[in-house]
Amino acid sequence: MHSRKHPASVGNTHETMKEEPTEDTDVMTTADEDSETGKLLPLHRRNANDKIGPPGKASSTSSMPPPPTQSKKIGTALFYATSSLGVIFANKIVLSTFKFPSVQTLALLQFTSTTLALKVASMLGYVNLLPISVKGVKSILPLSTCYLLNILTGLSATQNLSLPMMVLLRRASILMTMLLEKWMLNSEPSKTVQLSVGLMLGGALVAATGDLSFNLVGYVVIFFNDLFTALNGVILKRTSEEYKKSKMTVLYLNSLLSAIGVSVIIMLKPGEVERVQNFDLWSNSSFVTYLVFASLMGSVLNLAIFLCTSTNSALTTTVVGCLKNVLTSYIGMFVGGDYIFSWLSFLGINISIAGSLVYARATFKG
Numbered sequence: 001m002h003s004r005k006h007p008a009s010v011g012n013t014h015e016t017m018k019e020e021p022t023e024d025t026d027v028m029t030t031a032d033e034d035s036e037t038g039k040l041l042p043l044h045r046r047n048a049n050d051k052i053g054p055p056g057k058a059s060s061t062s063s064m065p066p067p068p069t070q071s072k073k074i075g076t077a078l079f080y081a082t083s084s085l086g087v088i089f090a091n092k093i094v095l096s097t098f099k100f101p102s103v104q105t106l107a108l109l110q111f112t113s114t115t116l117a118l119k120v121a122s123m124l125g126y127v128n129l130l131p132i133s134v135k136g137v138k139s140i141l142p143l144s145t146c147y148l149l150n151i152l153t154g155l156s157a158t159q160n161l162s163l164p165m166m167v168l169l170r171r172a173s174i175l176m177t178m179l180l181e182k183w184m185l186n187s188e189p190s191k192t193v194q195l196s197v198g199l200m201l202g203g204a205l206v207a208a209t210g211d212l213s214f215n216l217v218g219y220v221v222i223f224f225n226d227l228f229t230a231l232n233g234v235i236l237k238r239t240s241e242e243y244k245k246s247k248m249t250v251l252y253l254n255s256l257l258s259a260i261g262v263s264v265i266i267m268l269k270p271g272e273v274e275r276v277q278n279f280d281l282w283s284n285s286s287f288v289t290y291l292v293f294a295s296l297m298g299s300v301l302n303l304a305i306f307l308c309t310s311t312n313s314a315l316t317t318t319v320v321g322c323l324k325n326v327l328t329s330y331i332g333m334f335v336g337g338d339y340i341f342s343w344l345s346f347l348g349i350n351i352s353i354a355g356s357l358v359y360a361r362a363t364f365k366g
Contacts, residue, residue: 068311076311080304081324087301088158088328090294092335095159098287101275103155104266109291110151110298111259117299118252127248137257140250143235144257150228151258152265157225160218162339163332164207167325168352169222171197171204176230184234187313192362199355207348233317236309251306255299320360326353 068076094100122129130136157166174197181187189197266272281287308317329349333339 073312073316076304076308077316077320080301080308080317081320083297083301083304084324085327087294087297088163089331089335090290090297091155091158092163092332093290094287094294095155096338097335098281098284098290100281100287100291101279102266102272103152103159104262104269104272105276106291106294107148107151107155108259108262108266109295110301111255111262113295114255114299114303115252115259118248118255122248122252129252130249132253136249136253140253141257143232143250144254144261146228146232146235147254148258148261150225150232152262153221153225153228157218157222160215160221163335164329164339164349165345166218166222167328167332168204168207168349169219170226170229170325171200171352171355172223173226173229175201176226177233180230180234181313190362193359196355196359196362199358200352201355203348203350203352203355205348206351207345210342210344210346210348233309236306247306247310251303254306326356329353 091106094106095103100106118127118129121127157169161169178189178194178197181189305317308320333341
């Protein structure tokens with residue numbers, strides 16, 4: 001749904017997103033390797049049989065997971081792109097075709113499905129969720145807040161804009177992510193990356209000038225979604241490097257806190273509960289099917305965004321999301337019924353797509 005990552009999103013789901021500013025963003029220098037490795041998030045707790053050697057010597061069995069391989073990076077990126085395609089079309093059909101009135105309720109269903117899925121997986125022994133503590137909640141609260149706002153603005157943009165224009169205007173999140181990664185993570189994108197991002201944004205501006213279905217609310221919401229997508233991806237990357245927590249625990253807390261937050265919004269927003277209760281398509285099997293699919297795919301997408309962001313970098317998720325939007329832009333012209341064709345907007349879409357392809361090559365080459 002969104003979104004964006006972590007956005008990306010997401011998203012939206014979002015899908016909100018992330019990316020690899022340089023070819024060796026995730027390759028640490030020799031001098032920093034020892035100090036930074038200890039900050040990476042382990043997927044599981046250390047086993048009792050893990051042996052740690054004396055100071056200054058390599059341990060016989062490493063307690064930390066090895067650096068992700070190139071195939072794993074590409075695999076998590078493809079997993080994110082596929083999941084995002086499924087959920088964005090489901091979200092669009094639910095919100096625009098069936099005109100479901102509450103983006104907050106849809107977000108709540110997606111957060112809840114993610115929380116329950118992780119809890120059940122933990123009970124069955126597939127993932128290891130660490131005990132929830134006040135300290136852990138405080139540490140993850142900024143990410144959860146940003147993530148919640150990212151998803152809500154992404155769903156609202158999906159509701160108010162045609163898919164081609166929505167995904168096009170989300171290109172601005174890439175520039176925001178680049179700037180935030182430089183400021184917060186000291187990451188410097190290559191010249192090729194900067195040029196490709198400029199091409200994507202140039203195409204978005206051309207398409208915006210030819211948008212015959214202009215919606216001011218949609219444009220305002222997508223701007224904030226771009227901002228929250230960039231923040232979400234960068235904060236998620238920072239969280240992954242600063243706290244020794246299980247990745248699944250972070251995702252679990254993120255979804256749980258977001259579900260609580262959106263529930264409060266639903267209860268405080270005047271008439272929100274009544275609008276959902278009085279929606280006249282609850283007996284429509286097609287609507288219910290798409291709503292259930294969107295809710296379940298939301299949990300899959302949340303996991304995909306998290307894995308892509310943690311395995312790669314914040315700018316990689318953002319750009320992978322834009323590459324996925326190559327298909328979304330074209331197919332979206334026929335989904336939702338709110339896209340009005342013009343040659344100028346079509347030209348801008350293709351210019352922006354060309355920039356996305358250039359960036360993908362610069363990111364994953366070698």
